[in-house]
Amino acid sequence: ITESSEGKRLYGQDFFNYRDLMEWHLVKLKSSLTGNIYTPWHAKPGFLTSHLAVSQSVERVLQLIDPSIALPYWDFVADAAKWGPDAVRRSPVLSGALLGSSFPAGGAGAGF
Incomplete structure (x- = not known):
C-alpha cells in the first residue's frame, strides 16, 4: 500500500490510500442527540447513495494514477x-x- 504522504507527493493532494478509505468509510461517530455510536454511511436511508459517493471518490483517486481507469x-x-x-x-x-x-x-x- 502506498503511504498517504507518498501518494500525495506522487499524485497530488487529492490522493488517499486504502487505509484512509477504510478509516473514512467505517469511522464511528457519536450522536450529539442520542449518544449512540454509529457509522454515517450505514443503517440510514442514504446507504446506497452515500456509497456511490465513496465509489466516486475512489474512482477519482485511481484516475490520478491512471486516467484511463473507470469503475x-x-x-x-x-x-x-x-x-x-x-x-x-x-x-x-x-x-x-x-x-x-x-x-x-x-x-x-x-x-x-
Whole structure:
C-alpha cells in the first residue's frame, strides 16, 4: 500500500490510500442527540447513495494514477424496480459471481 504522504507527493493532494478509505468509510461517530455510536454511511436511508459517493471518490483517486481507469456502475434503481424490497439480496451484483457478499468473513476491511 502506498503511504498517504507518498501518494500525495506522487499524485497530488487529492490522493488517499486504502487505509484512509477504510478509516473514512467505517469511522464511528457519536450522536450529539442520542449518544449512540454509529457509522454515517450505514443503517440510514442514504446507504446506497452515500456509497456511490465513496465509489466516486475512489474512482477519482485511481484516475490520478491512471486516467484511463473507470469503475463499473450499478444501477440499483433498476434492480429495485425488478425485485422490489428484495433487490439487495437478489441482485447479481452482490452475488458471489461479481462483488460477493456484503458481509465477508475476513479480508481488507477486517478489524475496522
